[in-house]
Amino acid sequence: ETVMTQSPATLSVSPGERATLSCRASQGVNSNLAWYQQKPGQAPRLLIYGASTRATGIPARFSGSGSGTEFTLTISSLQSEDFAVYYCQQYNDGYTFGQGTKLEIK
C-alpha cells in the first residue's frame, strides 16, 4: 500500500499570505495525485488532479506541483474561505489519502 504523509499537521497563516502544504508518497505515484479541501460539516471538494490541474471552478490562487513522491499545494494569497483541512490522495496504486493538514488563521 502506498502511504501518503502530509506536513505540517497544522499550518497557521495570516489572510493575504501564501500557504505551502506538502505531501509525500512512500513510493512513486507518477502524477496521479489529487488535493481536496474540506470544511467542517461538509464533504471534501476536489481542488487539483493530475498533481497540477485545477478542477472545474477552482480559483487560480490554488496551484499544485510535483511528481513521483513529493508534491506541493500552494495557495498564493489566502482568503477567509480557504481556512480548512486539506488532503492529498494518490490514485496510482489503489486510492489512499494523507492524514490532512489543517490550515488555520494566524
Next chain:
Amino acid sequence: EVQLVESGGGLVQPGGSLRLSCAASRFTFSIYWMSWVRQAPGKGLEWVANIKQDGSEKYYVDSVKGRFSISRDNAKNSLYLQMNSLRAEDTAVYYCARLTDGFDYWGQGTLVTVSS
C-alpha cells in the same frame, strides 16, 4: 450541477447489516466509475470501494473485503453499498463519489454508527 444524495445510514448493532443508497442526477451516471469513501468521526478519509460503469469490476479496501458489497442500477441512476457483519470500526460518514482523476463530485454523506 452534478448531484449525489446518500441515504440509509443509522444506528446498527455490531454484527448487523445496513444498505446505503446514493441517488445520482444531472449527469450521465452510466458512463462513470463510482465509489464509496468514508470518514470516521474526527478522522481522515478512507476509500472503501469502486465499481465500473457496467458493474463488471469491483474493488474494495482490504478491511471490508468479504463483508461489504458495492453495486449499481444504471436504470435508476443509483449506487449501493451493502454492509454486513458491521464492526465498531466501521462507524463513519459514508460518502458516495464520482471517480474520474480523483473523486470529482461527492454527496453530503450519511452517518453509520455501529454500537450496542
